[in-house]
Amino acid sequence: MTPILEIKKLYKSFGGLLALNNISFNINKDEIIGLVGPNGAGKTTLFNCVAGIEKPTEGQIVFANGGRTISIGGRKPEAITALGIARTFQNIRLFDNLTVVDNVKIGRHCRTRSLFFGAVFRNKSQQAEEKAITESANHFLDFAGLKGRGEEIASSMPYGDQRRLEIARALATEPCLLMLDEPAAGMNPQESRDLMDLIHRIRDKGITVLLIEHDMKVVMGVCERVVVINHGEWLAEGEPRDVQNNPKVIEAYLGTGAAGAA
Amino acid sequence: MDNLKLQNLTRGAKIRIGLLILALILPFFPFVTDYMLHIAILILLYMILALGLNIVPGFNGLLDLGYVGFYGIGAYTSGLLTYHFGLSYWVIIPLAFINGAIWGILLGAPTLRLTGDYFAIVTFGFSELVVLFLSNEIWLTRGPLGLPGIDVVSIDLSLFGGPKWEFVGELPYYYLAIVMVLVTVFVMYRIQDSRLGRAWFAIRDDEVAAVSCGVNLLGYKVIAFAISAAFGAVGGSFFARWVTFLSPDMFKFWESFLILCMIVLGGMGNIWGVMVGAMVLVSMSEVLREVLPLLGLPVEVRFLAFGLIMVLMMRYRPAGLMPIPAVAAKMRAGRVKRKKVKATVGMKQ
Numbered sequence: 001m002t003p004i005l006e007i008k009k010l011y012k013s014f015g016g017l018l019a020l021n022n023i024s025f026n027i028n029k030d031e032i033i034g035l036v037g038p039n040g041a042g043k044t045t046l047f048n049c050v051a052g053i054e055k056p057t058e059g060q061i062v063f064a065n066g067g068r069t070i071s072i073g074g075r076k077p078e079a080i081t082a083l084g085i086a087r088t089f090q091n092i093r094l095f096d097n098l099t100v101v102d103n104v105k106i107g108r109h110c111r112t113r114s115l116f117f118g119a120v121f122r123n124k125s126q127q128a129e130e131k132a133i134t135e136s137a138n139h140f141l142d143f144a145g146l147k148g149r150g151e152e153i154a155s156s157m158p159y160g161d162q163r164r165l166e167i168a169r170a171l172a173t174e175p176c177l178l179m180l181d182e183p184a185a186g187m188n189p190q191e192s193r194d195l196m197d198l199i200h201r202i203r204d205k206g207i208t209v210l211l212i213e214h215d216m217k218v219v220m221g222v223c224e225r226v227v228v229i230n231h232g233e234w235l236a237e238g239e240p241r242d243v244q245n246n247p248k249v250i251e252a253y254l255g256t257g258a259a260g261a262a
Numbered sequence: 263m264d265n266l267k268l269q270n271l272t273r274g275a276k277i278r279i280g281l282l283i284l285a286l287i288l289p290f291f292p293f294v295t296d297y298m299l300h301i302a303i304l305i306l307l308y309m310i311l312a313l314g315l316n317i318v319p320g321f322n323g324l325l326d327l328g329y330v331g332f333y334g335i336g337a338y339t340s341g342l343l344t345y346h347f348g349l350s351y352w353v354i355i356p357l358a359f360i361n362g363a364i365w366g367i368l369l370g371a372p373t374l375r376l377t378g379d380y381f382a383i384v385t386f387g388f389s390e391l392v393v394l395f396l397s398n399e400i401w402l403t404r405g406p407l408g409l410p411g412i413d414v415v416s417i418d419l420s421l422f423g424g425p426k427w428e429f430v431g432e433l434p435y436y437y438l439a440i441v442m443v444l445v446t447v448f449v450m451y452r453i454q455d456s457r458l459g460r461a462w463f464a465i466r467d468d469e470v471a472a473v474s475c476g477v478n479l480l481g482y483k484v485i486a487f488a489i490s491a492a493f494g495a496v497g498g499s500f501f502a503r504w505v506t507f508l509s510p511d512m513f514k515f516w517e518s519f520l521i522l523c524m525i526v527l528g529g530m531g532n533i534w535g536v537m538v539g540a541m542v543l544v545s546m547s548e549v550l551r552e553v554l555p556l557l558g559l560p561v562e563v564r565f566l567a568f569g570l571i572m573v574l575m576m577r578y579r580p581a582g583l584m585p586i587p588a589v590a591a592k593m594r595a596g597r598v599k600r601k602k603v604k605a606t607v608g609m610k611q
Contacts, residue, residue, distance in 0.1 A: 053473070087474055
């Protein structure tokens, strides 16, 4: 069990609000790990810190990939993506005016190189690169179950398909660690089951998955380990069943004297 | 634009080739006067400028109010190099391109961290700065006296023992402008369908998602700004050698606004839309110049007419005459909300 990501004593404050307060946990290679907690617990803030969108106030995030360990806390988001961490967003963020396949092609951005001169003169290396981009974009679309939908406009797709497209786009960056922010939100039971299957297939490709999820069926169904945070603090960690029965977790979700709230 | 085979051309491509042929034979129609040809060249020049500007608001979703600054830089680059060194126009084109790009980088690199309106204000300031520089640095630009007597464009083959043709009248400039527009359109199409173009569209649609895909926002915005500025400068270099006289007040702020209007009118981000926008606004400007005095109104009233057109466009066709395909599809589906359109035309924060 080698850790792929170590979060050490992480703090993040927005002015007077302490969104993350001394969070520490590890993510092991090739596991599917869930991050749960009530609304406002700081889950998305933690994601943003790992992805580089927010700068941690204090603490370290260490990413270990292929024998190298790199401290990524405070690095630029595009650099973190290039290192091999990809993410999706809680409120879907697609490139609305582009086609489905172009959305995935943009995911290939950090693995490709050509610029202005390649674009204008279409030299051999640019052509080869463009061909490879198209091929792998189609590959990731197939993988996410969107085969043959490449020419649709992203924003005109149904909600569940947009979630899949976001995952396909994230996969196109060839990550080692994929972070999914509430992937099952707004999905019907059938779509949730397909999603769980997709997450398993992603892990089988050797990609570690960290997911935030409120849908307990999905959490119980795919996660091998769960970390619970509340009010920005680490609360519990362990196998889903144990965490579910942890009195502190029940208290966090339902309040003290849970009978009244239930 | 590649692999043109007559049998498998789409309707759109046929229309475009038809228009091109029409443009090529236009000067030979008996009713076409020199004045009309002059207006046609002006339209083509504004097409180059509008296509260049389109990169910034249309492809990247950034509001640029200082484009005319680069147009002025290109024009004076061309004018001064001709005036002092007698350089051939064919050498000046790449020099103007590079000079425009350099100034685009110099302005863009420190300021493109700003978002939305703040960036627009900086660009506006830049264009005013260029005009002030051109009017006050008399040792270089002769200031308000202007730069008269710039040589016309010529094709000089004397190096190879051939003849030397000077461009006299409007006709050769007309064909030169067509070639320059074609090259510009070609470059724009190539970029639109490349990794660079996709990165720009990603920035336009969602900056946070773009950065999560590994797109370096500042870097790509600077590239966009530099290329846009370079095309502005090339347009300016043509202008200098065509009218053979330059003065600082040709590059006032309202020119930027006019070019921006062409883009908004035609459909932001759509190459053909932008060209249609340039054609409509330039020709309308000329028609109004003739019509307004007949109605007893001063010529300046035409700016009021432009304003009215923009207001009507924003009310009835906010995405322009020829919106980009995705926006057009949304319009057809009737699902487009005003907020959404605002985001796609690039006025977003």
